[in-house]
Amino acid sequence: MGITRTPTSLTQSSATRGGIGESTLRPDGTLKVTGEFAYSSDLWHEDMLWGYTLRSTVAHAAIVSIDTGEALATPGVYAVLTYDDLPTEVKHYGLEIRDTPVLAHGKVRHHGEPVALVAADHPETARRAAAKIRVEYEPLPVITDEASATAPDAVLVHEGRDDHHIGHVPHPNIVHRQPVVRGDAAAAAARADVVVSGEYVFGMQDQAFLGPESGLAVPAEDGGVDLYVATQWLHSDLGQIAPVLGLPERKVRMTLSGVGGAFGGREDLSMQIHGCLLALRTGKPVKIVYNRFESFFGHVHRHPARLWYEHGATRDGRLTHVRCRIVLDGGAYASSSPAVVGNAASLSIGPYVVDDVDVEALALYTNNPPCGAMRGFGAVQACFAYEAQMDRVAAELGMDPVEFRQINAMEQGAVMPTGQTVDSPAPVAELLRRVKSRPLPPERQWETTEGADVRALPGGLSNTTHGEGVVRGVGYAVGIKNVGFSEGFDDYSTARVRMQAINGEAVATVHTAMAEVGQGGVTVHAQIARSELGVTQVTIQPADTQVGSAGSTSASRQTYMTGGAVKNTCEAVRAKVLDLGRRKFGTYHPAWATAELLLEDGKVVTDGGEVLAGIAEVLDDEVVDLELEFRHRPTQAFDLRTGQGNGHVQYSFAAHRAVVEVDTELGLVKVVELACAQDVGKALNPLSVVGQIQGGTTQGLGVAVMEEIVVDPVTALVRNPSFTDYLIPTILDTPTIPVDVLELADAQAPYGLRGVGEAPTLSSTPAVLAAIRQATGLALNRTPVRPEHLTGP
Amino acid sequence: MEFLRPASWQEALAAKAEHPTALPIAGGTDVMVEINFDHRRPDHLLDLNRIGELEEWETGTDTVRLGASVPYARIMSGLRAELPGLALASHTVASPQIRNRGGVGGNLGTASPAGDAHPALLAGGGAVEAESVRGSRLIPIDDFYTGVKRNALAPDELIRAVHLKKATGPQQFSKVGTRNAMVIAVCAFGIALHPDTRTVRTGIGSAAPTPIRAGTAEEFLTAALDEGGLWDSRKPVPPAVAGQFAALVAGAANPIDDVRGTAAYRRHALGVMARRTLGWTWEQYRAEG
Incomplete structure (x- = not known):
């Protein structure tokens, strides 16, 4: 039907074999590195239109009038929509509070708010037509703090x-x-x-994800719509989209497209409803892709x-x-x-x-x-502040900052300020000990026999120092992050697992709605299926809404929750396969009835290692196919006056030591090393775990020394919506990141694992700040640190 | 938008004469960004990529005639001895991919005060070879930058090359950005010692409406080196002289507060870079003696 869908199924067999605990390689890794992976911005449909969003140029204003006449009259334009064109009584959406209008109504509340939509046969035509929409604003007082x-x-x-x-x-x-x-x-x-x-x-x-917001909405013959989109939680999107379109959820079929990073920025809707509205209005497929400028207005920060x-x-x-x-x-x-x-x-x-x-x-x-x-x-914000405080108290007491933290560090059995007991390992003092005991990188590491290597110095290639003014600093920080959804939320995931014999080999198919945003769920799910089902070949189906919700790829929860769901369904599938075996072969061997049975290497084996049958033999023509939900233990809401309550599922801990060189005269910083120690409970894929920790560490470094959206304090306009002026770390800004992984099991969690993705983002920032404070002697109560903060007025 | 693809330099000049508002494009590292974001919508794009001579340079006795489209990557690798300041500046331009496409002609055509080549061109000294169907002329680099993103080119002129004085002494280039690579300048500074004329030239980027020289600072330092007999003695520059030079460089700037940095920081940083780069060039001069 002339459509480029992204991505396709990922079948993992010999090249990527490996069960849990092995560093299996990503099935989409080579495609991504070679540029062949199809992201949502690569979606294409013959005869498709291009959507474009007109956004507010002011932060707070009443909309006096909107004139779309000239835009509609532009050749090549198929539709122009404003709030008045919304088809049902439901005109707002939102993750928790439905306070966000699909298109601005009566007033705009921030710079870049969507005001009108255009669909045209060419993206330029759509953009130029949007520029012809005349919106008259009447300024309102701007609330900024x-x-x-x-x-x-x-x-x-x-x-x-x-x-x-x-x-x-x-x-x-x-x-x-x-x-x-x-x-x-x-x-x-x-x-x-x-x-x-x-x-x-x-x-x-x-979040500065590299793949901008994009998707393709295709109107269907049944009056519904098929939506291909890069998102973090398909079912949450669905619940917000369908009511606005006036469609039952079953008529809005969503498929995850290739996601180029998320980091939280795709939890809220971007183009989803807009694309569907334009597709249903025009009867044609509509693609919307934000450019980098628009992306800075297209997601929350x-x-x-x-x-x-x-x-x-x-x-x-x-x-x-x-x-x-x-x-x-x-x-x-x-x-x-x-x-x-x-x-x-x-x-x-x-x-x-x-x-x-x-x-x-x-x-x-x-x-x-x-x-x-x-x-x-x-x-993250709290960790930046309390870790700065911990250093200051230690200094006030004349104590070593690490020792002071260790004296006060929580451990298993500690009680949180919310009254919740931390009932699994909390090796806070040990994590600090590990980062502190590492040897420090050599002093004056920029010196070579041919002079200074500027790449190892603050300023890097810009050649601002050959060692002049450079002072080293070392800083420590540790943080605590919750894993999974908290405060009484009914947090669950769903996995469908099918097992069958193909050409005499037992194979498994895993279908979930988990958004793969780069975290590696597609790798881990296949590892779990291999470990639980004893198969080699596992096919991970594209995530869509034809299977139950997986919850969001956020809160460090997906390996715990959807990994747990895959494990849970695999166990049920395994039980069915063994039942099948007992029925077929039970009479031939007493072990079918008496022994603990496992699925290993394509065979049914006893716990003593005796082979009873091939799994393919057991299955024959039967297909075992189950879809089950999985929940973590329930949590409680926090009391609104006292904050007491068992609000969180699990806690995750990481510690960092930052070593920086600061050019104290120019205020430029080179982070030399950012060592991390983290407890992950169980590393299902050690390579992925290290990758997550290094990525989180780098994102924390970014907000320590460069990353900031600058909003004008008077007009509330965004001043740097571009990668020219919103800087994220390059590889030359990224230090060596040695990682020390602890595996202290949480008895409540699947395989004992602990969510990994977020904790390193917490402590990285305050560790870098602490190191810069040590190098400069400055108080530095603000992040990110800019050069002028280090050089004085 | 019409896309003009002249096969030769003469055809390009004819096209520019016929369409004076045509926007020349070579590497496209500035122009394509502007077009992609709809900041600019020229009636005509004049593609110079078929004109091979723009990507060549000729080395004469005293000067290098650098084709407008010679990419930064080749300046870094091939002209480090002749144009050390420009080679250093080239290395700070964006990423390897951009350095493989972009060239000095584009920096001059755009004439942004943040262009990385400008301080090195001003410090090294030279002239822009502008040509039209009416003929060719050399515009001294000191007269080239006329305003914010404006230059001395006539509407029908194209940049053929830059004529740059071959280095007769050490040159340095420094740029402050808030990232260690791939960063636009908060401010930048270039310095070139000219032992042949016993002068010092400088260039300041991103700290005034146009790239500028720090004239008073140059005159002060040239006089101080002369009076101290330092060109001959090759003795260290007294700290007080270096400090005064740095202060005069900082004072020459006319920076603004913007999202990339404050005016006060830019002035301060220029002073630091002036002092350090003077130190590096003078040490090298002494070592070569």
């Missing part, structure tokens, strides 16, 4: 809120507020020998934050109490702000034992760009 948001006479970003947070927030421009109160912080403060307080600022980081902390400690280095206040800027729409608040509040103290705690975290509605999920999800 806590002061302007919560002023008594503040303009409300959203009027008439009826979401379930409005009852407990102190102001309608606050999305959600979560206190956590435990013990008596005021009384404990009186016992402190030293008290350190500080204010910290965390800049707005972008990491919440920028202001954080106030007070730590107290006794002379012998024990924390007495912590008080903190975390203000997250959620921007114009809620996205996942409530859950980010819950994380920031519950993880605000870090991986330390503190009995007396008084915490407040909240997220604002402002006219800044909407912020939501990004790797680390609320725990």
Whole structure:
């Protein structure tokens, strides 16, 4: 039918064999490295149209009028849609609070908000027609920070809120507020020998995934639509898309397309509804691809934050109490702000034992760009601040900063500020010990026999120093991240596994809706199927909505949840296969009835190693095909006044040591080494685990020294929506990242594993900041650090 | 948009005369970005890629005639001895892929104050060979940059080459960016010692509406080296002289606050780069003596 679908099934056999615990190679690795992998931006359909989104040029304004006449009259244009063209009564969407209009209605609330859509036979035609749409704006006061948001006479970003947070927030421009109160912080403060307080600022980081938002919507004969798209959670998208289109969910068939990175930025919808609306209106397939500029407006960012902390400690280095206040800027729409608040509040103290705690975290509605999920999800901002505080308290006490952390480090059995007991390994002190005990990289590592190697110096190829002004610094940090969805959310995944014999060989097919965004689920699922079913060849089917929800590829949860679902279904399939065997061959050998039976190397074997039959022989013409859901243990909501509750499923820990060289005269930084130690419970694929840790570490480095979306404090306009001015680390900015992986099993988790992806993003940033502070002697309460912060005014 | 593909330099000049608003494109590393983002929509694109002589250079006794399209990668590998400042600057341009496509002609045509080649061209000294159907002329590099992204070319002229003085002494180039590679300049500085004329020339990038020389700083240093007899003695430059030179370079800039950096930081950084690059070039001069 003349359609390029992406991706196709990934069949993994001899080239990628290996069960759990082996460093099986990615089935799509070669394709990606050679540029042959088809991403969602490569989707194509004959006779397709191109969609384009007209976005607001101002941050907060009433829409006086929209004139689409000239755009519609442009040759090659098939449709121009505004809010008035939305087909049903449902005109909003949102992850938790449906506060986001599909197209702006009455007013725009942030720079780059979608206002109108155009479909045309060429992308340029669509773009040029969109430029002919005349939108008349009347400026409204711009809400940019806590002061302007919560002023008594503040303009409300959203009027008439009826979401379930409005009852407990102190102001309608606050999305959600979560206190956590435990013990008596005021009384404990009186016992402190030293008290350190500080204010910290965390800049707005972008996920900066390389594959821009894109997808293809194809209208179907039954009045429905087939949508191919790069996303993080197909079923969550579906639940938001279908009502706006006025279609039952079964008529919106979604297939995951090739995803070029996500990091949280694809949890919210981008082009999904827009593409479907245009396809259904025109009766033609419609493709939408954002360019890099538009991508910066096409997804939410990491919440920028202001954080106030007070730590107290006794002379012998024990924390007495912590008080903190975390203000997250959620921007114009809620996205996942409530859950980010819950994380920031519950993880605000870090991986330390503190009995007396008084915490407040909240997220604002402002006219800044909407912020939501990004790797680390609320725990990142807190870690930056509490780790800076830990260094300052240690300095105040005259203690070694690592030793001070180790004295206060939590371990298994510790109680969180939420009252939850940490009931699996929490090797915080050990992780710190491991990074500290590594030998340091040699001093003056830039010196060669032919002079200075500028690539090893701050400034790199820009040739700014040959060693002048360069001072080394070393810093440490450790963090705590939750794994999986928290606060009572019914978090589950689904896996369908089919086993059959083809040409005398037992093979397995795994079908889930898990979004492969680069994390390696497609590799791990095949490893699990091999280990559980004793087969070599496993086919991973494309993720789509023809199978039950897998939940989001986020919260470090997919190996735990969808990996757990695959394991769970495989076990049920194995039981069926063994039942089949017993029925067919049970009478021939008593072991069928008496022994523990396993599937190994294509055979049914006893636990004693005796071969009873080939699996293919057992299956013959039968197909065993099961689809089952898998859940982690339930969690509880946090009490809205005290924050008490068993809110999290599992905790994950990583520690970093950063070694930096700082050109103290120019304020330029070279991170020389960023060593990490992390407990992963069980490394299902050790190579992937190291890759995740190195990637998370690098993303944390990025927001330490360069990555920031700059928003004008007066106009709330984004000033650097490009890769020219939003910088992410190149390979020359990426240090050596030695990784020390611990495997201390969590008895609750499949294979004992612990979610890996986010924890290293937490501690990387404060470790780099601590190292820069040591090199410069500056306080540095803000990240990212810019050169002018290091050189003074 | 019409795409003109002249097969020869003469055809290119004729096309430019016929369509003075035609936008020349060679490596496309600036032009294609502008077109892709719809920042620019010329009626005509004038593709210079079929004109082989633009990708060649000729080395004379005192000068190099560098074709407008010679890619940065080849300047780095082939002209390190003759044009050391420009070779260093070339190495800071973007990524290897861009360095394989982009050339000095594009930097000059765009005339962005952030173009990496400009400080090295200003410090090394030379002239731009501009040509039209009316004839050819040499525009001294000092007169070439006329405003923000404006240059001295007439509408019907194309850049054929740059005539650059072969180095007679050490040259250096430094650029501050907030990343260790592939970064646009926050500010940049080029310096060239000219022992033959006993002068020093400089170039400043990204710190004024156009690339500029730090004239007062050059005059001060030239005089100080002369008065101290340092060209002959090859003694170290006194710290006070280097410090004053750095201060004058910083003072020559006319920077702004923008998303890449503050004006105050740019001034400060230029001073640091001026002092360091003077040190490196002078040490090299002393070592060669």
